[in-house]
Amino acid sequence: MTQVWAVTSKKGGVGKTTTAGILAQGLAQKLLNGTGQPAGSVVILDLDPQGNQADYFGVRQHVWHPTRNPGGKCVSDLLLGRVRDLREILVKLDRLEDGLSRPNLYLIPASRRLEDELEDLFLQDFNNARRAARGDGNGYVPMNQLLAHLLEPLEGVASYIIIDTPPQLPILKSAVYHYADSIVVPTKAEDMSVIGCIQHTDDLATHIKGGAKARLRYILPTMIDGRVASHKQILSDLVNAYTMERMAAPIPSAVAVSQSSGEGGRTLLEYARPDHPARRAYQHLIDRVYKENIR
Numbered sequence: 280m281t282q283v284w285a286v287t288s289k290k291g292g293v294g295k296t297t298t299a300g301i302l303a304q305g306l307a308q309k310l311l312n313g314t315g316q317p318a319g320s321v322v323i324l325d326l327d328p329q330g331n332q333a334d335y336f337g338v339r340q341h342v343w344h345p346t347r348n349p350g351g352k353c354v355s356d357l358l359l360g361r362v363r364d365l366r367e368i369l370v371k372l373d374r375l376e377d378g379l380s381r382p383n384l385y386l387i388p389a390s391r392r393l394e395d396e397l398e399d400l401f402l403q404d405f406n407n408a409r410r411a412a413r414g415d416g417n418g419y420v421p422m423n424q425l426l427a428h429l430l431e432p433l434e435g436v437a438s439y440i441i442i443d444t445p446p447q448l449p450i451l452k453s454a455v456y457h458y459a460d461s462i463v464v465p466t467k468a469e470d471m472s473v474i475g476c477i478q479h480t481d482d483l484a485t486h487i488k489g490g491a492k493a494r495l496r497y498i499l500p501t502m503i504d505g506r507v508a509s510h511k512q513i514l515s516d517l518v519n520a521y522t523m524e525r526m527a528a529p530i531p532s533a534v535a536v537s538q539s540s541g542e543g544g545r546t547l548l549e550y551a552r553p554d555h556p557a558r559r560a561y562q563h564l565i566d567r568v569y570k571e572n573i574r
Contacts (some may be wrong), residue, residue: 280435281433281434281435281436281437281438281439281440282438282439282440282460282461282571283439283440283442283458283459283460283461284302284439284440284441284442284459284460284461284462284463284496284568285441285442285444285455285456285459285461285462285463285493286298286299286302286441286442286443286444286462286463286464286465287442287444287448287455287462287463287464287479287483288444288446288464288465288466288475288476288479289446289447289475289476289478289479289482290446290466290467290471290472290475290476291446292467293465293466293467293472293501293502294465294467294499294501294502294530294536295327295443295444295446295465296327296329296331296332296335296443297536297547298463298465298499298501298530298561298564299323299332299441299442299443300323300332300335300336300443300546301546301547301548301561301565302441302463302561302564302565302568303321303322303323303384303439303441304321304381304384304546304548305548305561305562305564305565305569306321306438306439306441306565306568306569307320307321307381307383307384307439308548309565309569310383310438311382311383315380315382317382317383318438319383319437319438319439320383320384320385320436320437320438321383321384321385321437321438321439321440321441322369322385322386322387322433322437322439322440322441323372323384323385323386323387323440323441323442323443324354324387324426324430324440324441324442324443325354325386325387325388325389325443326354326389326393326442326443326444326445326448326451326455327389327443327444327445328389328390328391328392328393328394328445329389329391329445330342330353330388330389330390330391330393332386332388332389332443333370333386333388333389334544335544335546336372336374336381336384336386336544336546337374337377337379337543337544337545338370338372338374338386338388338544341370341388342370342388342389342390343388343390343392344390345392351390352367352368352370352387352388353368353388353389353390353392353393354368354387354388354389354393355389355390355392355393355396355400356368357387357429358393358396358400358425358429359396359399359400359403365387365430365432365433368387368388369385369386369387370385370386370387370388371384371385372384372385372386374544377543377544379544379545379549385437397449397450397451400450401450404421404422404425404450407419407420408421422450422451422453422454423453423454423456423457423490423491424454424457424458425451425454426451426454426455426457426458427454427457427458430458442455442458442459452486453486453491455493456483456486456487456491456492456493457486457490457491457492457493458492458493459492459493460492460493460494461493461494461495461496461568461571462483462493462494462495462496462497463496463497463499463527463564464476464479464480464495464497464498464499465499465500465501465530466498466499466500466501466517467500467501467502468500468502468503468504468507468509468510468513468514469513470513473513473516473517476498476517477520480495480498480521483495495521495525496525496568496571497525497526497527497564497567498517498521498525498526498527499527499529499530499564500513500514500517500526500527500529500530501529501530502530502531502532503529503530503531503532504531504532505529505531514529527563527564527567528560528563528564529560530557530560530561531556531557531560533551533555533556533557535547535550535551535555535557535558536557547561548561
């Protein structure tokens with residue numbers, strides 16, 4: 280059974296893209312079972328128009344660009360029905376030629392074109408809904424079911440789908456909350472970030488009341504300095520607001536986290552040593568998510 284996890288936050292700069300990428304890669308490594316032979320695969324769905332997952336894994340050359348790569352790939356082609364086969368839009372993240380083995384990890388990339396075409400997606404949905412109301416729906420899929428419909432071929436094929444979302448989801452918010460099983464919310468140890476976190480989870484609760492299936496699983500404090508009193512206080516406030524069960528191990532502030540993607544597209548799991556504090560903290564999250572799927 281495919282498990283869908285979305286990494287979401289209303290605030291930018293909280294480590295959302297890094298978290299989604301590391302979680303996906305860590306789960307893919309778990310599925311190798313130490314044998315090098317995949318027992319399952321992981322697909323990253325990038326819905327952030329910045330498209331930084333491609334940069335994080337060093338595969339930007341495959342992504343759409345108006346001049347450098349007009350034939351490149353972008354998730355908007357899938358959302359707007361320009362591709363019929365998911366294989367046309369998948370980017371394999373295995374870079375064995377660079378010494379970066381990722382045999383069971385794939386990306387559906389995003390680009391700036393997604394931002395430009397969200398209005399087209401809204402108008403398409405609006406017009407299709409009007410036709411459906413007149414009895415001429417012709418297989419109309421409502422927006423909140425769009426991702427489930429388009430990614431149905433991955434059901435039972437991919438073990439995990441990890442969604443990287445932009446700070447503001449616009450019209451895709453309902454689709455993400457209706458498609459994802461579980462939500463991880465990264466938040467920095469700043470008052471405004473915590474306020475944004477609470478607003479975000481309140482918004483999720485509203486969508487759940489409206490029929491969304493996603494459930495908040497983990498709050499992930501990021502860029503934490505345990506020596507700073509205000510960070511300790513904010514961590515305590517988060518525990519009081521969400522309980523220890525929903526708190527993931529805090530990710531310590533570390534240069535390696537920001538440097539890793541600039542090192543030839545190597546992720547933190549490939550760049551930092553196994554005992555690096557940030558890598559160990561992320562591994563704790565990976566282990567918890569993996570254990571949930573094998574219960």
